[in-house]
Amino acid sequence: MGLRPDSSLQYLLLFPVYLIIWLWSVISFLPWYYITGAGQKRVQSSRIKAKSTTSRAEGPYRSVDHFESLAKEDFPGKDTLDKLFNHAVERFGPSYCLGTRDVLSEENEVQPSGKVFKKLILGDYKWLTYNEVDTVISEFGSGLAALGQKPKSSIAIFCETRAEWMITAQACFRRNFPLVTFYATLGEDAIAFGLNETGVTHLVTSTELLETKLKNVLPHIPKLKHVIYVDKKRMSTEGYPAGLSLHSLQSVRDLGALPENWERPIVKPQPSDLAVVMYTSGSTGRPKGVMIVHSNLIAGMTGQCERIPGLGPNDTYIAYLPLAHVLEMTAEISCVTYGCRIGYSSPQTLSDQSTKIKKGSKGDCSVLRPTLMAAVPEIMDRINKNVMSKVQEMSYLQKTLFTLGYKYKLEQIKRGYDAPLCNILLFRKVKKLLGGQVRMMLSGGAPLSPATQRFMNVCFCCPVGQGYGLTETCGAGTITEVADISTGRVGAPLICCEIRLRDWAEGGHTRDDKPNPRGEVLIGGPNVTQGYFRHENNDDDFFTDENGQRWFCTGDIGEFHSDGCLQIVDRKKDLVKLQAGEYVSLGKVESVLKNCTLIDNICVYANSDQNYIISFVVPNQKKLMALAKQRGITGAFEDICTHPEMEREVLKEITEVAVKIKLQRFEIPVKVHLSPEPWTPETGLVTDAFKLKRKELKNHYLHHIERMYGGK
Structure with a gap:
């Protein structure tokens, strides 16, 4: 959180707060530990969740809770x-x-x-x-x-x-x-x-x-x-x-x-009849219609609901x-x-602060008070930045108390525990932003950064599950268990499917990687769909094995951990080879750099005949305008974004965050272009799940690409 007392006097003033929290923790720990079953939750978090059905490191991996055969339906006989x-x-x-x-x-x-x-x-x-x-x-x-x-x-x-x-x-x-x-x-x-x-x-x-x-x-x-x-x-x-x-x-x-x-x-x-032809928003090229039969959807939902x-x-x-x-x-x-x-609801009416809600009236979460909520990382990143913006506006004492409580609870969560006193005194108001009753959130559609996942855990006092799946697998692949306290992973295979890794030698990911096997993620099971509507290249993406089971080749690169949980580490299409031979994972770099306070969204671009990468950034308007004022730069937001000094300031913060997260030198953008217009599905630059449309972004910023690479 980056906030520290400025002097020993301020520290002494806060000492009673430290003492109260410490005493409360000592007095309440044992009753809380046994009443909430915290010990059992820690055991659940560290247990083996999936294992290979063979002796091979690449799998297939299957959930230990349904190891003998894959589940197809929750309600017997309800097969459509x-x-x-x-x-x-x-x-x-x-x-x-x-x-x-x-x-x-x-x-x-x-x-x-x-x-x-x-x-x-x-x-x-x-x-x-x-x-x-x-x-x-x-x-x-x-x-x-x-x-x-x-x-x-x-x-x-x-x-x-x-x-x-x-x-x-x-x-x-x-x-x-x-x-x-x-x-x-x-x-x-x-x-x-x-x-x-x-x-x-x-x-x-x-x-x-x-x-x-x-x-x-x-x-x-x-x-x-x-x-x-x-x-x-x-x-x-x-x-x-x-x-x-x-x-x-x-x-x-x-x-x-x-x-x-x-x-x-x-x-x-009938179970084999076509239920949905779902056209993907398509991060590249024309949209494709995925053919989904009734039995596919029922199998996928059985896995998700478990x-x-x-x-x-x-x-x-x-x-x-x-x-x-x-x-x-x-x-x-x-x-x-x-x-x-x-x-x-809608993203424009979700909370009291949403763009279409009149000031002083209630957003949908406040009225509905939901217990369950799904979100894409872009939405969670926005919530994170909105809350932290409010924290920065607090008085020094309030800000320090919030930071103290945040750090304390974060340490407790990492141990598999909680901080009930902090929940009551510090995070109750934050929790009310989403109605105050959310007991579980599920993130999907794109990788969720560990920092954002921890933030949601701490401030909204509920587990945040990360899921991995595709339209081609009915959204089913993996979901983290509620008790899993790790971050950065997407969980074990659902009980409706199994997952194996296929070597991708060109990108340097194989079953022999240490400490864990890596490779392209292949998902197999009754949730795998029938292919693309009137598409001649189905055989490139789907195949049926010798046992009659359908598989989908995702194009994502995964790593299986020793407890059977999957981590998505790369994507074939996001991997670009620079002039000197280094591979840059664009998605990985973007995920890390979204932690910059000056950035609302970022797209990293690499030209394989160059030896450095560049970036397009949608800056946070409030933060950038405040920084410009400090530097004595005036004008409309559009003018601020084109000012060379502001480009340098954003690039400076990008570099600081990248070094702190320990990105390699060649993974750090050397130049940046600031875009005053946000990227929304309506602009055609991101999908409805807010995934970047790289081809469209490249075409949109072609002039700036040429400028930043010295062409113009």
């Missing part, structure tokens, strides 16, 4: 997604299922820069019970069938994360309509490509996306006949292709509720990540299966 939901309705019928906040008012707020931000005041959550959701699903599915949607014919959804997304998905699962999913932030060309490739005739969307993104491309999608918008607004048909029909979700429900449509027989899916202890009706999950991402979709289907409540 419609059966899972029907089972949940039978068990939890009158309980709350899906919740959405009403927009009470909205207003435009003009910023000093002249930009206009829309601010919202939202009401309480309004809930649909499991029984009510079941009725809506039945009516909507019946209405889609009445509009000509056929079993085993694909239907597309292009929509933001909201209750209607999940209702649409469940209606499709029930009637065996394979669901084609697209990120709401995909560009027009990518959407048109996917809709034409799958040949869908029906599309579910929102009025906003229909007007802003779809309207221009609809004339180029000749097979599309029906568009269903989920909002309650009235839509004008003016400007849309003549052969296209627009319907509201309510009108389709009304159609489905008519006796002649309601009584039509339902063609139910790592979330106590999942059930007492849990509330906050849903704000893109539902077109496999992490969010499987998380929500799992929550519904186990009787949890799902409250819908």
